[in-house]
Amino acid sequence: MLGKEKIERINALAKKSKSEGLSLKEQKEQKELREEYLKSMRQSFKNQLKSVKIVDETGNDVTPEKLKQEKKKDNNNGYYH
Known part of the structure; x- marks a missing residue:
């Protein structure tokens, strides 16, 4: 910032x-x-x-795969959100 x-x-x-x-x-x-x-x-x-997780009306995680990959990449680099 x-x-x-x-x-x-x-x-x-x-x-x-x-x-x-x-x-x-x-x-x-x-x-x-x-x-x-x-x-x-x-x-x-x-x-x-x-930090967003998208869940449909039945409770299934429908977060876009690209976003999941970015989160996974950050976690592997030692970043936590």
């Missing part, structure tokens, strides 16, 4: 961009921070998905 300071900086740059524009250096910083934020959010979402 991104730190509070970085999120505040993203928001400050967005506000400045709308009101007065950004310098080239600030545009580069904004792009890098946004990419870091998106990477963090994607990883967080993937971790959430790996």
Whole structure:
């Protein structure tokens, strides 16, 4: 997860961009921070998905095989969710 300071900086740059524009250096910083934020959010979402188990109305596990394989791969690498 991104730190509070970085999120505040993203928001400050967005506000400045709308009101007065950004310098080239600030545009580069904004792009890098946004990419870091998106990477963090994607990883967080993937971790959430790996903890999901899908069960049908009769109680059968119908979790997609691809998701089961990802969970198994993580468990074999020593990660526990």
